[in-house]
Amino acid sequence: MPETLIHNARIVLDDEVVDGHVLLQDGRIAALSHGRSALPGALDWQGDWLLPGLVEVHTDNLERHVMPRPRVQLPMQGAVQSHDAEMASNGITTVLDAIGVGDPYGDGFRSRDQSDLLRALDALDAAGALRADHHIHVRCELPAANARALFEPFARHRRLRLLSLMDHTPGQRQWSDLEMARTFYTGRKGWSDAKFAEEVRIAPERQTLHAQPNRAWFADFARTHGIALATHDDTTAEHVDEAKALGAQMSEFPTTLVAAQRARALGLSIVMGAPNVVRGGSHSGNASAMELAREGLVDSLSSDYVPSSLLQAAWRLAQEGACNLPAAVRTVSHGPAVACGLPDRGRIAPGLRADVIRVRDVGTTPVVCETWVQGRRVA
Numbered sequence: 234m235p236e237t238l239i240h241n242a243r244i245v246l247d248d249e250v251v252d253g254h255v256l257l258q259d260g261r262i263a264a265l266s267h268g269r270s271a272l273p274g275a276l277d278w279q280g281d282w283l284l285p286g287l288v289e290v291h292t293d294n295l296e297r298h299v300m301p302r303p304r305v306q307l308p309m310q311g312a313v314q315s316h317d318a319e320m321a322s323n324g325i326t327t328v329l330d331a332i333g334v335g336d337p338y339g340d341g342f343r344s345r346d347q348s349d350l351l352r353a354l355d356a357l358d359a360a361g362a363l364r365a366d367h368h369i370h371v372r373c374e375l376p377a378a379n380a381r382a383l384f385e386p387f388a389r390h391r392r393l394r395l396l397s398l399m400d401h402t403p404g405q406r407q408w409s410d411l412e413m414a415r416t417f418y419t420g421r422k423g424w425s426d427a428k429f430a431e432e433v434r435i436a437p438e439r440q441t442l443h444a445q446p447n448r449a450w451f452a453d454f455a456r457t458h459g460i461a462l463a464t465h466d467d468t469t470a471e472h473v474d475e476a477k478a479l480g481a482q483m484s485e486f487p488t489t490l491v492a493a494q495r496a497r498a499l500g501l502s503i504v505m506g507a508p509n510v511v512r513g514g515s516h517s518g519n520a521s522a523m524e525l526a527r528e529g530l531v532d533s534l535s536s537d538y539v540p541s542s543l544l545q546a547a548w549r550l551a552q553e554g555a556c557n558l559p560a561a562v563r564t565v566s567h568g569p570a571v572a573c574g575l576p577d578r579g580r581i582a583p584g585l586r587a588d589v590i591r592v593r594d595v596g597t598t599p600v601v602c603e604t605w606v607q608g609r610r611v612a
Contacts, residue, residue, distance in 0.1 A: 237608060240270040242283035245562050246581055255283060257587040260607035265583055278591055281602065285566040285579050286326025286588030287543050290504060291370055291485060291535040294319065295330050300342050309349035313357060321364035321612040323540040324601040326588040327578060329370035329395055334384045335377025337439055343374060348386030364611035370395040373451045375444040376402055395573050396455045397463040397485055400444055402436045452479040461573050470495040483572050488519035493530040502572040507534040507546035526555040533568040548599045
């Protein structure tokens, strides 16, 4: 693989920003130096930012490409190609594709077998057609009777890296505010008020029959097979205590300050939503990611459902003084990489993967101009 020298760049390191140059060789960062390079053939980045490639631990973006309209499903391979290109164009060089398994209501995308994704990823990878490095994050909907069966195709696959335990039952966690839940389910899913009331009524039965046994089963699977485990939408200190007891390493999207503080006290990595930062608050009325960041309670950001929000959120954290720019960049690179067991990326340092992105300020908004994965430009 030919070497590439990039110079005249503002390089965002762990704790500082330096003007310098970086040598990429054999898929790794071979050297890092201050100042410009006089070597012929060096790529002049004209003072643009050089950041580590972004690491995304939780994105539902693939679902949007597979099912762009209600009840309209497109072939998986084409959807993966479009999703992959969108990741790379937004500077995301490593992505954990979040696949929901289980639907208590039996009428959604997550009630179906999604194992075509694995075949599509492997075929595209074998053909050298993937831009980003793809892994799998299986989101386990605990109250669903079919969660374990739908998980089975992913259980032994080499791409599986993270399991998260979810429970979107109206009246708890993300949907503790029943009126916010009613607005979502009647608006997004088209439920009538009567159906919503009936689902709330039977929710305790689903908890007993499915949620509690599934929680124990998936936690045991993660522990036995060395897969990272996350809980989802922790709302109380007791939720976080339960997560720790189950062996979770991550608390995804804690919905309250109390839950985030408890996660920090117990040593869980805290993941918040980048759209929450960009929008200035949670779409479901929960904790503000910006405010948690000001309290030092955010280790990682996830683009969740808007890929472009990942880099924008890091910039917003720095612009609004929640932290400095190197710390903000860590929340979208090194933080998530370490949380999901990928210590070979997410920083600009010799010996690590040559996953880097070129970013230019356009007004107050960062724009990804180039994306490099293992020393090869992919976008």
